[in-house]
Amino acid sequence: MDRPTLALIAHDAKKEEMVTFARLNTAKLADYKLMATGTTGGRIGEACPDLNIIRLKSGPLGGDQQIGAMIAEGRLHGLIFFVDPLTPMPHDVDVKALMRLALVYDIPMALNRSTAEILLRSARLTGLATSSQTPEIAKNRS
Numbered sequence: 001m002d003r004p005t006l007a008l009i010a011h012d013a014k015k016e017e018m019v020t021f022a023r024l025n026t027a028k029l030a031d032y033k034l035m036a037t038g039t040t041g042g043r044i045g046e047a048c049p050d051l052n053i054i055r056l057k058s059g060p061l062g063g064d065q066q067i068g069a070m071i072a073e074g075r076l077h078g079l080i081f082f083v084d085p086l087t088p089m090p091h092d093v094d095v096k097a098l099m100r101l102a103l104v105y106d107i108p109m110a111l112n113r114s115t116a117e118i119l120l121r122s123a124r125l126t127g128l129a130t131s132s133q134t135p136e137i138a139k140n141r142s
Contacts, residue, residue: 004077004125006032007067009059009098010040011089014082019047021082021113026051028120032078035070037063064094071101078125079109080116 006029010018022029022044034053036044041055057063070076079102089095102109108125110116119125 003031003033005070005075006034006078006080006125007070007076008034008036008040008044008053008080009064009067010082011059011084011087013084013087015040015043017113018080018082019043021080021116022048022051025117025120035067035076037067059094060090064098068098068101071098071105071107074105076107078119078122079107080119081109081111082113082116083111 008018008022018040026048029048029051034051035041036053036055038055038058038061040059041053044051045053045055056066067076067079071079079098081098083095099109101107108119108122110119
C-alpha cells in the first residue's frame with residue numbers, strides 16, 4: 001500500500017501553530033504523503049525542509065475545494081485543519097463544505113493541535129483495522 005495521504009490546512013491566525021506542530025512532529029508527518037493549501041504548505045516547507053509537501057492553491061482561491069475533491073475521490077486519508085473560531089472568514093461557506101465532506105466520507109479530521117497529535121497515532125489513518133481494543137498504535141522510531 002502507498003503511504004496514506006494527509007492534508008494540512010490552517011487559518012491565518014493558526015498558521016504559526018501549524019508550523020510548530022509540524023516541527024514537533026516532522027518524523028511522524030514524513031510517513032505520509034502530505035498535501036497542504038498554498039500558504040500553509042509554504043510556511044511548513046520553510047520550517048521543515050525535509051518534509052515533501054505538495055502545495056495546492058490558497059484556501060480562499062480554491063485549495064479547500066481541491067482537498068474536498070480528494071476526499072470525494074477517496075484519495076485523502078486524513079485531514080488536519082487548524083481552525084480559527086474567533087475570526088470571521090469570508091470563505092466560511094467553503095470551510096463548512098470541506099468539513100461536511102470529511103464527515104460524509106468518514107475521513108479522520110483534527111481541528112486543533114490536541115486532536116492532530118491523536119490523529120497521527122491513529123491506527124485508522126495508517127490503514128489498519130481498529131476496534132475498541134486497538135484505538136491507537138505506536139510506531140518504533142529510531
